[in-house]
Structure formats: C-alpha cells, structure tokens
Amino acid sequence: MTGVKRGARSFAGSADQPAIVVEGLSKRFERRTAFEDVSFEVGRGEVFGFLGPNGAGKTTIVRTLGTLLAPSTGWATVAGVPLLPENGVVIRERISIMPESPGLYLRLTVSENLECFAGLYQLDDVTQRVARALRAVNLLDRAGDLCSALSKGLRQRVALARALLNEPEVLFLDEPTSGLDPVASREVHGLITSLRERGVTIFLTTHRLDEAERLCDRVAILNTTLRLIGRPDELREKLFRQSLEVRTREPLADAARLFEGRAAVEGWRELSPGVYALAVSNHDLAAPDVVRALVAAGVDVLSIAESRHSLEDVYLELIDEDVEARRR
Amino acid sequence: MTFSWRRVRAIAVKELRDYRRNHFIVATMTALPLIFITLPLVQVFNAFGHLNRTNLNLHVGLSMLYMLLIPAFMPSTLSAYAIVGEREQGTLEAILITPIRREELLIGKALAALIPTLAIAYAVFGIFLAAAALFAQGDVVSAIFSGTHVLVQLLFTPLLAGWGIWVGIAVSTRSRDVRVAQQLSTLGTLPIVAVLALMSLNILAVSAAVAVAFAAALLVIDLLAWRVVASWLDRERLVSGERGRRSRLEAPTAAVTNFEVVGAGARISLVRKSNVVAELRRQPFRVVLDGVDVGSIATKGTLEVPTGPGPHTLQVRIGRYSSRTVRIELADGEVAHYRCSGGVIWPLYVASLLKTDLALVLTRA
Numbered sequence: 001m002t003g004v005k006r007g008a009r010s011f012a013g014s015a016d017q018p019a020i021v022v023e024g025l026s027k028r029f030e031r032r033t034a035f036e037d038v039s040f041e042v043g044r045g046e047v048f049g050f051l052g053p054n055g056a057g058k059t060t061i062v063r064t065l066g067t068l069l070a071p072s073t074g075w076a077t078v079a080g081v082p083l084l085p086e087n088g089v090v091i092r093e094r095i096s097i098m099p100e101s102p103g104l105y106l107r108l109t110v111s112e113n114l115e116c117f118a119g120l121y122q123l124d125d126v127t128q129r130v131a132r133a134l135r136a137v138n139l140l141d142r143a144g145d146l147c148s149a150l151s152k153g154l155r156q157r158v159a160l161a162r163a164l165l166n167e168p169e170v171l172f173l174d175e176p177t178s179g180l181d182p183v184a185s186r187e188v189h190g191l192i193t194s195l196r197e198r199g200v201t202i203f204l205t206t207h208r209l210d211e212a213e214r215l216c217d218r219v220a221i222l223n224t225t226l227r228l229i230g231r232p233d234e235l236r237e238k239l240f241r242q243s244l245e246v247r248t249r250e251p252l253a254d255a256a257r258l259f260e261g262r263a264a265v266e267g268w269r270e271l272s273p274g275v276y277a278l279a280v281s282n283h284d285l286a287a288p289d290v291v292r293a294l295v296a297a298g299v300d301v302l303s304i305a306e307s308r309h310s311l312e313d314v315y316l317e318l319i320d321e322d323v324e325a326r327r328r
Numbered sequence: 329m330t331f332s333w334r335r336v337r338a339i340a341v342k343e344l345r346d347y348r349r350n351h352f353i354v355a356t357m358t359a360l361p362l363i364f365i366t367l368p369l370v371q372v373f374n375a376f377g378h379l380n381r382t383n384l385n386l387h388v389g390l391s392m393l394y395m396l397l398i399p400a401f402m403p404s405t406l407s408a409y410a411i412v413g414e415r416e417q418g419t420l421e422a423i424l425i426t427p428i429r430r431e432e433l434l435i436g437k438a439l440a441a442l443i444p445t446l447a448i449a450y451a452v453f454g455i456f457l458a459a460a461a462l463f464a465q466g467d468v469v470s471a472i473f474s475g476t477h478v479l480v481q482l483l484f485t486p487l488l489a490g491w492g493i494w495v496g497i498a499v500s501t502r503s504r505d506v507r508v509a510q511q512l513s514t515l516g517t518l519p520i521v522a523v524l525a526l527m528s529l530n531i532l533a534v535s536a537a538v539a540v541a542f543a544a545a546l547l548v549i550d551l552l553a554w555r556v557v558a559s560w561l562d563r564e565r566l567v568s569g570e571r572g573r574r575s576r577l578e579a580p581t582a583a584v585t586n587f588e589v590v591g592a593g594a595r596i597s598l599v600r601k602s603n604v605v606a607e608l609r610r611q612p613f614r615v616v617l618d619g620v621d622v623g624s625i626a627t628k629g630t631l632e633v634p635t636g637p638g639p640h641t642l643q644v645r646i647g648r649y650s651s652r653t654v655r656i657e658l659a660d661g662e663v664a665h666y667r668c669s670g671g672v673i674w675p676l677y678v679a680s681l682l683k684t685d686l687a688l689v690l691t692r693a
C-alpha cells in the first residue's frame with residue numbers, strides 16, 4: 001500500500017484545520033447532474049446548514065462527502081482526510097451520517113440494532129456505549145422494544161443514537177427533524193446544541209428555514225450549484241436591500257412624484273392599494289424624508305415601518321430566481 | 329486496514345436474530361427438513377427388503393442424495409435477501425456508511441446463510457443415521473455405514489450450500505425487487521439439482537470419480553464466485569445503481585424524421601401495453617426503425633413514426649435487451665399498427681439474460 005503518503009496516520013486532524021473543505025466538487029449521474037462546482041469550508045465545531053429545494057442535491061452531497069459516492073470532479077477533505085477511494089475506511093471511522101430514512105432493522109430491538117453497529121465500528125464497552133447513546137436521545141427506557149413497534153419520531157431518534165455511537169468528529173444529519181412533532185424537534189435541536197458544545201462539527205441539511213436560522217452558525221443555499229453562503233443575518237442583508245413599508249389611509253394619487261427622488265430611495269412599488277414598498281439604501285435617511293413629503297402633500301400616514309425579512313424570504317427569493325432563469 | 333472478524337460477526341449475529349422473528353424463514357426452515365427426511369426414511373424402512381447387495385448400496389446412496397436437496401435449496405432462499413432485503417428496508421445505506429469492508433459484509437451474510445443450513449442439514453442427516461441404526465434391517469444398516477456414503481454426505485453439504493449462497497447473494501446485489509431475487513436465485517440452484525437428479529435417476533453413474541470431479545468443480549466455483557460477488561459489492565453501485573452501466577439511452581427522445589418520404593408516405597403506429605399488472609422491465613423502450621433510433625415509448629405510451637412505403641425493419645430495445653426484429657412491407661399511404669410490451673413471466677426473463685431478443689415482445693396489432 002502507498003499508505004505512507006496517503007494512509008490514515010498522516011492525517012492527525014489538527015484543531016485549526018477546517019472539518020470539511022470542498023473545492024469545485026461535482027457529481028454527475030448518467031442522466032442528471034446532482035450538484036455542480038460546489039466549494040465551501042466548514043470549521044471545526046461549526047453547525048453548518050445546507051438548505052435547498054427537493055432535488056437540489058443535498059442528500060447526494062452528504063453521500064459524496066460520506067464516501068458512499070465518488071465525486072465526478074473536484075476535491076475535498078473530510079475530518080481532515082482527503083476524500084480519496086483509499087481513505088474511505090478512515091473517513092468513515094471519523095464521521096457518521098444520519099440518513100434521510102432511519103434504516104433500522106425492524107425485527108430487531110432498539111439495543112440489538114445499536115449493538116450491531118457498535119460491532120461494525122469495533123467499539124469497546126458495547127453495553128455502555130449503547131446505553132450512553134440511548135440516554136442522549138432520551139430512549140433508554142425503550143431499549144428492549146422492537147423497532148417495528150416504534151413511531152416514526154422514535155425511529156428517527158434511534159437513528160440519531162446510532163449516528164452518535166462512534167463519537168464522530170463530523171456528524172452529517174440529513175433532514176433530522178422531518179416528520180417530527182414540535183416537541184421532538186425541539187429535543188433534536190437541544191441535542192444538536194449540546195453536541196456543538198462538545199466540539200462536534202455538524203453538517204445539517206434541512207427544508208426548515210426556522211431551524212437553520214436558529215441552529216446554524218452558517219448556512220449555504222444549494223440548488224444544484226451553491227447559490228449563497230454565510231451567516232443567516234448576513235444572507236438576509238446580502239439578498240435584500242433594506243426596505244420601508246408605507247401604509248396610507250387612501251391610495252396615493254401621485255405616488256411616483258412623492259417617492260421618486262427622495263433621499264436614499266431607490267425604487268418603489270405598490271403592494272396593494274394604500275400599501276407601498278420602498279427599496280432604500282439607508283433606512284435612517286429615507287424614513288424622515290418620505291414622511292416629510294407625505295405630510296407636506298396632506299396624506300394621512302397610517303404607518304411607516306422597516307420591513308423585516310426572515311431567512312425564508314431569502315430562500316424563496318433565490319429559488320424563484322432560479323425558476324425564472326430556467327423559464328427564460 | 330485489516331479484515332475484521334468482529335464486523336463479520338456483527339453482521340452474522342444481526343442476520344440470525346432477524347431470521348428468528350421472520351415467519352417466512354422460520355416456516356421454510358421447518359418445512360424443508362421435514363419434507364426431505366420423510367422419503368429417505370420411508371425407503372430405508374420399507375422398500376429395500378427385496379434388493380440384492382449392489383442394488384441396495386445404490387438405493388441407499390440415492391436416498392441420501394435426496395437429503396442433499398436441503399443444502400441445495402435452503403441457502404439460496406436465505407441469501408437472496410442479503411442485499412436487496414437491506415435495500416428494501418432502507419438499511420443498506422446505514423450499513424455502508426460504517427467502516428465495514430465489502431469482504432466482511434459478504435462473509436457475514438454468507439455465514440448467516442451457511443450456519444443454519446449446516447445445522448439443519450447435519451441434524452437431519454444425524455436423525456436419519458440414528459433412526460436407521462436403531463430400527464432398519466441389518467444389511468441396510470451396513471450398506472449405509474460402509475463405503476463412502478457418510479463421507480460424501482458430510483463433504484457435499486457445505487459445497488452445495490456454497491453454490492446456493494453465492495448464487496443467492498449475486499442475484500441479490502443485482503436485483504431491485506425481493507420477489508424477483510427469490511425466483512432467480514431458486515432458479516440458479518437448478519443446475520445443481522439437475523446433476524443430483526441425473527445421479528438419482530442413475531443416468532449419471534455415481535462413481536467415485538464422478539463424485540470427486542463434482543466436488544472439485546463445486547469447490548472451484550465457490551472460490552471464484554466469492555471473488556466475483558465481492559467485486560459487485562461496490563458502495564457506489566449499491567447506493568446509486570450506477571457503475572459499469574454505460575449510457576445506453578443517450579439517443580434523443582423525440583422522433584427524428586430523417587426519412588425520405590415518398591408519395592403520400594406511410595406511418596408506423598406503435599402502442600405499448602401489456603395484459604398483466606406488472607411488466608418486469610418498466611423503463612422506456614427505444615424504437616429502432618431500419619436500424620435508426622427514432623424515439624422512445626413509455627409504459628402505456630404511443631409513438632407515430634412517419635416513413636416511406638417499401639420494406640422496413642422494426643425493433644424495440646432497452647439497453648442490450650430487445651425484441652425480435654420485425655420485417656414490414658408498407659404500401660403507399662398505409663398506417664401499420666404494432667404493439668410492444670416487456671417480458672412478463674420469469675422463465676422468459678431468465679432466458680432473455682442469455683438470448684437478449686426474447687426480453688421484449690413486438691407484434692402486429
């Protein structure tokens with residue numbers, strides 16, 4: 001083996017090295033490109049959110065970084081180890097994936113399921129490890145139940161416990177809360193937070209924007225290509241110019257004259273009769289000037305407010321752009 | 329990274345635990361031995377009284393041969409589940425993201441089929457020997473225990489099981505449907521059963537030389553099959569179903585009209601339907617007119633191909649599988665109606681693996 005150059009031992013995985021580095025990574029299937037030219041880095045201990053619509057390539061990227069699929073082009077390191085065929089075993093020992101579907105042996109009990117995987121990871125103290133993982137997901141009392149007798153949410157939690165067994169450096173969670181009730185989701189969120197405190201890097205794909213906004217240090221939006229990456233608040237700023245929402249008692253007769261040419265106002269549009277959205281470059285300059293103009297024109301102003309955009313707006317805006325681009 | 333028996337054991341233990349609660353498997357494991365011990369016992373107690381020494385020896389051998397059907401059939405039933413069963417349960421991905429090596433997975437699965445087979449086959453044989461020793465006539469007993477009968481039985485049990493296991497797992501890695509895997513893998517044991525049948529009908533004399541040659545052949549096949557099947561357990565292929573599959577369906581999906589249309593022209597109208605609920609091949613067919621790919625046709629779809637009068641050939645294909653080539657003579661202005669469908673019964677499906685133009689059916693409607 002050429003293990004000296006590329007073997008397991010040479011990748012100590014130092015703390016200052018990013019947990020995941022991805023450069024120009026693509027995966028093409030025979031008839032479809034799952035994702036194209038994706039580049040990003042995930043720092044150690046970071047919770048990194050991966051957002052994207054159905055079919056965006058999220059699962060495929062998790063499988064690629066998890067060494068199940070070979071990338072078509074590009075380069076990556078995972079848990080400090082280069083993503084090469086000969087490093088598959090080393091990477092798999094350091095990471096763990098909770099797949100989209102829990103994938104449990106339904107005719108086995110919860111603890112039998114975990115014991116099998118503890119064996120596959122060659123762990124010592126199997127009983128203790130299994131108990132610890134089950135305690136982490138609050139399932140210790142169901143250890144002896146057959147998996148077929150568990151509800152969807154409970155199965156999801158068993159899958160999460162299984163992903164924790166080998167105490168991974170990098171944990172990939174593919175839509176961990178899909179199909180869970182709010183209480184169960186909150187428990188998963190709590191678990192993610194506590195894992196982050198222990199320094200585990202978490203790569204989380206999700207459809208739930210509130211989840212990404214709340215949990216993630218940074219998020220990336222993928223739609224075959226990487227559309228945007230940054231902190232949730234950064235993304236909001238990057239994508240949306242600040243805006244003002246003006247409500248008047250009566251629809252304005254001459255809105256164009258009133259709004260155009262005001263300080264820091266870059267554009268406007270009527271949302272509904274008497275409701276106007278103004279794109280502004282500086283909220284503090286624009287608001288007083290607009291109010292002054294409206295009052296001077298004798299308009300009854302009901303309210304004037306800064307519009308707030310959630311991550312959801314950012315997301316929908318981006319995906320809409322893609323849909324339109326494709327239509328053209 | 330070295331081979332780990334720990335991981336092999338984890339897989340095998342998991343499988344055995346799974347069998348225990350699988351009613352179908354429990355039923356098979358109970359029924360098979362009961363079926364295959366009854367006849368030999370009946371023969372040993374009743375039918376052999378009138379035979380002379382050589383004939384007796386032969387018949388004892390044959391009734392023991394009959395018990396070899398247990399290791400011939402049982403493992404293929406078990407191992408047909410090995411991969412496709414994991415796939416259907418959605419557990420395959422969970423297994424593949426662990427550090428397990430493909431050889432470890434394979435051996436774990438093979439042991440899980442081999443252990444119960446050996447246990448049951450040897451137990452049945454033990455019961456047979458014990459019953460014979462206690463209750464059969466003296467010359468029958470000595471016929472059983474003299475010569476090489478016992479040795480042959482002990483030796484062939486694992487060799488036959490090996491065949492069933494590799495056939496089962498091989499089919500299992502390649503199929504997407506548990507039912508099809510079951511049928512194909514049972515079918516895959518037929519060559520072995522055929523040899524056993526030839527021996528028992530005395531067409532193939534069971535001489536020592538034949539037995540040794542047969543054992544040697546099985547051993548070689550078992551060892552080769554292990555390498556081949558291991559190479560099929562590739563993560564990429566198991567997860568995405570792709571690798572080694574060339575891009576077969578690259579031709580355009582719209583009908584092309586690069587045909588010289590003479591006079592009023594002629595047309596071929598093709599519908600795709602089958603009389604049964606499930607076709608075994610469900611992908612779109614490519615339609616090939618005069619050797620040129622002119623379009624595709626999906627299940628329950630139709631396709632109209634404009635062409636000229638005169639002689640033509642027509643065929644439908646999926647990858648390497650196809651229908652027979654049909655010859656057509658079109659008159660000016662004629663519309664010829666054809667229908668096509670995928671193979672629907674598994675003997676034909678199996679035959680089409682060898683003779684690929686049996687896979688699809690194309691007939692004049």
Ligand SMILES: Nc1ncnc2c1ncn2[C@@H]1O[C@H](COP(=O)(O)OP(=O)(O)OP(=O)(O)O)[C@@H](O)[C@H]1O
Pocket residue numbers: 029030031032033034052053054055056057058059060061567568569570
């Ligand atoms: N094995 C495969 N063979 C061919 N195409 C595939 C395969 N797996 C995925 N794809 C395609 O790649 C694209 C990305 O799929 P992927 O499952 O990664 O999406 P996703 O972002 O996880 O979607 P979802 O939110 O629905 O889970 C899709 O168009 C899908 O059809």
Ligand SMILES: [Mg+2]
Pocket residue numbers: 058059060100174
């Ligand atoms: Mg997905």
